[in-house]
Amino acid sequence: MSAWLSIKEAAARSGFSTKTLYRAIAAGELRAKKVRSRWRIAVHDLEAWLLPRPTVPRPAVVRVAAPPETGSQAALRRIEGKRR
Incomplete structure (x- = not known):
């Protein structure tokens, strides 16, 4: 077995989708x-x-x-509220 996996192989081995692995790589959580x-x-x-x-x-x-x-301040807010 090789020391490197493709995204598909890693997805099959981990149980995560390929999309999740791509997201983890983009976020810097998974080294690739x-x-x-x-x-x-x-x-x-x-x-x-x-x-x-x-x-x-x-x-x-x-x-x-x-x-x-x-x-x-309270009086001003009440006045502004009545204008709307």
């Missing part, structure tokens, strides 16, 4: 080499790309309610 007009993916690069990556939990989003408008 262009030989003439065809992309080639090293077996070890494909296997490294398939390994699960650790996920980082997203921080909780805290939504703060805006304070009620008072004074001239």
Whole structure:
């Protein structure tokens, strides 16, 4: 078996579509080499790309309610709202 795979071979081996592999190459997530007009993916690069990556939990989003408008700004917004 060769150390390099075509996009079709890599898709069959990984279970992903060829379109997904092209997107990963374009995004820089999957290393590949262009030989003439065809992309080639090293077996070890494909296997490294398939390994699960650790996920980082997203921080909780805290939504703060805006304070009620008072004074001239609130009056101006009410006037502008009535004009429309």
